[in-house]
Amino acid sequence: MTTIDPGTVKKLVVACDAGMGSSAMLAGTLKKQLAKDGITVEHTAVAGIPADADIVLTHAGLLDRARGVAGSTPVVPFNLFLGDPAVTKVVNGLKSGQPFDV
Template sequence: MSSIQGKEIDKVVIACDAGMGSSVMVASQLAKRLKPYSVKVQHTPVNEIPADAKLVLCQASLVARAKKNSTAVVIGFQSFLGDPVFDRVEAAIRDGGSLDG
């Protein structure tokens, strides 16, 4: 299992599968939440995760594919709205702390 310190995060990648746009909504909402911390949020297909990605969030069913396509810390979420993963990420960035994936 890999981990990253919240203070090291300057970009979060939301990876998706060619879906209905729910992950675009997640990226937009997370971008608003992380803007005060100068953290960018990027949306990308799970098979095209950028090489410079340090933290990738994706639906739990895509975690294995994301890990196969990236060396970043990959954390899965269950729900597109209100999942505790998003709160954990914001808290780690805001307060410092470790995120494991």
């Protein structure tokens, strides 16, 4: 488990396989939810995860590939594009301002 300090998170990346589709909708939703918190949300293909990402969300099926690209950046897997508990935990943790584990 990794502890995330929300004060250090400036960029959240939603990484998917092809860079389109349901994950793009998730990224758009997160962008709206986190805009007031000063967190940039980007959507990218797994192979294009930027080096300046502070946390990465990706579908569980892409976890190994995302970790290979993200290096030491925490990668949080999810199973559902809407209403997934892992995504909810990250959003709530970032909004709370309190450190949380992923």
